[in-house]
Amino acid sequence: MAPILEVKDLRVRFDTEAGPVRVVRGVDFELEKGKTLGIVGESGSGKSVTSLAIMRLLPRPSGVIEGGSVSLDGTDLTKLAPSEMRRFRGNRVSMVFQEPMTALNPVQTIRRQLGESYVLHHPSMTPGDIETASINLLEEVGIPAPEKRLDEYPHQLSGGMRQRVMIAIALACRPDILIADEPTTALDVTIQAQILSLIKRLQKEHGMAVIFITHDLGVIAEVCDEVIVMYAGRVVERRPVNDLFKKPRHPYTKGLLESIPRLDTEPKTMLPTIEGMVPDFSSLPEGCSFQNRCPHCVEDCKAAMPELDRLDEIGFSRCIRTEELHEEIR
Template identity: 60%
Template sequence: MAALLRVEELSVGFDTEDGFADVVDHVSFDLEAGETLGLVGESGCGKSVTALSIMGLLPKPAGRIHGGDILFKDESLPRIPPDRMRAIRGNRIAMIFQEPMTALNPVQRVGHQLAETFSLHEPGLSTETVTRRSLGLLEQVGIPAPEQRLLEYPHQLSGGMRQRVMIAMALASGPDILIADEPTTALDVTIQAQILELLRDLQRDTGMAIIFITHDLGVIAELCSRVVVMYAGRIAEQAPIGPLFTHPLHPYTRGLLASIPRLDDEPKTLLTTIPGSVPGIEELPSGCRFVNRCPFAVERCHGQAPVIDAPAPGRKVACHRWREVNAGDAEARST
């Protein structure tokens, strides 16, 4: 079965004061209809830029796709005319953002902003139909007293409510794909859980695919069926959710998982971290980009970028030494 969305060898760069900087480097993944794919990585690893590239929302003129392709139902999104892209954007592929506080226009009523989505993709709907469907959407995303909310301004809603409104706007035309760029990061934990549950329910009811971008592995575990781990603009590892947590292959993924505090850890001990920090965009190592923080790094890792191996169906890993790393693991387990 052909994937709904294929990202193929995508490379994205930005013009900066010091010249052109590669932010996303040969990133490939597929998204099947109806699945939830997690895109995980530290701040600045290129996960948001990947999402904006899919939406065609890269900041212009600084950012541009200079390699690879994005295929949505066999249409190349970077190459189609702007009109066609506008018909897909917000209609077939919708996106919600990190900051619900600023993502809504402060001087327009919620109902107006919601109705706008209908007018863009289904012009000619009667006012009554738009109101009826807007109310339906607000109910669907769990907003109480929707009639009243339609007449309110964004500042009259709480953060969680605003994110629900954003989700309602994204759902307006029943998209095939919803890209959620850290939608719960700005919300407090109880609201976070509610929004995640809402997204899961919506996916079950509508059958849309979700690309869920986060730096929070806990959120990934709750929501996603497959995960793409990114590091410094490249894919480190790609795996179904279960194997990723039980048998991570890439040293970076292992480091991330080891950094999650556990309830059965000795209290008041130092938390495990990955030593060092993400290299800046100007000082990327020439070989593997994780080399300066990797406990398994050898000579080869410095000079040569790793090729992507596919050790099992649905699994990919970009590491020279994943076999040795995991053999050591197996030894440790057997002794």
């Protein structure tokens, strides 16, 4: 099946007072209809900026798409004029953000915010149509007494309910792709479970493709089909979810997976760690970005940035020692 979204060599730069900072340094992936792609990484890995670039929502004028393409069904979103992009955003590609309190407008009712996408993308709808559609949407995302909620403001809702409203807004125009940027990070774990199952149910019903951005590998394991792991603005590993968790190939992925405390590990034992910290974009070393923290680093790693090599039909890893280390582990 042809992918619905194809991102090729996407590069994003921020122009700051201290000079240009390249935060996304060539990201490639494809997304098929009905599938979920997870993007995982720590702060500063470029995962959120990647999604903002796809939506063309980078802060202006500092955020610039330097190169690459984002093609949705054959249309390159990076080349669209702002007015043309507006026809896609919220209509074919939608986004749900981490903090529903800041993403929703605090002085507008739920009715107004839900109706906005209809007014913009379906100008022929009457106010009556919009009300019916809005109530149906709220019902669909599991909000009790939707008629009553329509005239409430975001602050009258709990965090979980606000996130449901955000999802309702995102789904209003039945997008082909939903980008969820840390949608459950600000929520409690029991509410997170509700939202995750909601997103999965809606995806199944509408056949949407989902890009799920999170730092939580547990969430990735639960919702994704394929995963890309990002580090310092690049994809370091890209694998089907089962393969990634069973046999991570990149030393960074392996380190991340080992360092999470799990419910079934022996209490009060030392956790394996990744030494050091994520490097600053302004002081990235020559060669592999992960070299300073990698337990397997050799001289060659410092010479040049490794390519994102194909491991098998569907997997990729950006490490010159992938094969060798794989053998060693065996």
